[in-house]
Amino acid sequence: MPYVTGCVIPVERSKHGRFAQEAATAAPILRELGASSVVDAMGDDVPKGVSTDFYRAVAAGEGEDVAFGWVVWPDKATCDAAETAMRTEPRREMSALAFDGRRMILGGFEPVVDEGPGGAFGYVDGFVLAVPTHRREAFVRHCREAALVVLRHGATRHVECWGVDMPSGTLTDFPRSVKAEPGETVCFSWIEWPDKATRDVGQKGIVAQMQTAMADDPMPFDGRRMIHGGFAVVARNG
Numbered sequence: 199m200p201y202v203t204g205c206v207i208p209v210e211r212s213k214h215g216r217f218a219q220e221a222a223t224a225a226p227i228l229r230e231l232g233a234s235s236v237v238d239a240m241g242d243d244v245p246k247g248v249s250t251d252f253y254r255a256v257a258a259g260e261g262e263d264v265a266f267g268w269v270v271w272p273d274k275a276t277c278d279a280a281e282t283a284m285r286t287e288p289r290r291e292m293s294a295l296a297f298d299g300r301r302m303i304l305g306g307f308e309p310v311v312d313e314g315p316g317g318a319f320g321y322v323d324g325f326v327l328a329v330p331t332h333r334r335e336a337f338v339r340h341c342r343e344a345a346l347v348v349l350r351h352g353a354t355r356h357v358e359c360w361g362v363d364m365p366s367g368t369l370t371d372f373p374r375s376v377k378a379e380p381g382e383t384v385c386f387s388w389i390e391w392p393d394k395a396t397r398d399v400g401q402k403g404i405v406a407q408m409q410t411a412m413a414d415d416p417m418p419f420d421g422r423r424m425i426h427g428g429f430a431v432v433a434r435n436g
Contacts, residue, residue: 200234201274202307202359204386206326206375207265208256213296214240214432217265220296221433228269228435231280235436238267239322242394244427252425255326255375256301265297266324266429268388270436274306274363305372306363307386310338313345314355319390320431321397327385327424328378334360336418337385347407348389351400355390376423385419397428 209217221238228236241264244252252264271277329337338358345356361384364372372384391397 199273200309201271201277201362202309202386203269203271203277203304204307204326204359204372205265205267205302205304206252206255206324207267207297207302208258208262209240209265209297211261211263214263217296218432221267225433225435227284228280231283232271232276233280233436234270234272236267236269236434237322237431238265238433239324239429239431240265242321242428242430244429247425248422250376250423250425252324252326252375252427255303255425256370258301264427265432266322266388266427268386277306300368301370303367303370303372303375304365305361305384305386307359308362309357310334310360311341311345311356311358311387313342313357314349314353314390316355316390319354319392319434321391321394322429322431323389323391323397323401323426324429325385325387325424325426326372326376327387327419327421328373328376328382329360329385329419331381331383333418334383340418341387344408348400348404351403351407352396353389353391353400356387357389358385358387360385376425394428394430 225236244264246253258264341358348356364384378384
């Protein structure tokens with residue numbers, strides 16, 4: 199079964215270029231180690247929330263933006279082997295990264311919805327949310343219906359992933375990012391767009407249509423704790 203490593207990273211605004219270079223260097227190495235695809239994107243339209251948002255998720259400070267990315271693996275075993283190999287990979291300089299790795303949040307997920315033809319994309323909407331574990335089937339059904347809407351409005355792909363490996367961090371982690379409660383599972387998802395202009399137009403139609411649909415079929419999770427934002431792709435391989 200495919201396995202997804204999802205991450206959210208605080209990046210100093212002055213180091214965007216360096217971050218993109220690091221991402222471009224790491225991606226082909228990860229592909230050599232078995233990854234199917236690697237994507238890194240920089241925050242472009244990331245709103246601040248009342249109690250949760252991407253900035254709080256990684257304790258971003260003044261002058262820091264948020265990056266969102268993922269690696270798709272054929273299975274968890276391949277991911278685990280690659281993580282071990284990366285610790286001693288000589289081509290990856292880890293001593294002076296463009297971000298504070300202590301505040302990066304990382305988790306493992308299994309895709310439960312993957313709709314759309316895919317293809318080239320330059321912009322993504324990213325989401326992290328907490329879903330009552332017993333409502334998994336309702337969540338999957340809701341997401342498949344939502345995918346039909348976003349694809350109709352110009353998106354090329356909609357992926358929803360269910361958390362299966364949520365490491366606890368000292369400063370930050372995925373469960374804390376959405377204030378996950380006992381009996382809830384963290385989910386990680388993204389929508390792929392050809393570019394930001396298509397996304398901006400499509401988003402207006404999506405919001406209007408989803409508001410009408412949710413009047414009769416409410417979301418099977420607490421949308422007030424969902425964190426979301428728009429991100430420009432800075433590195434992609436696969």
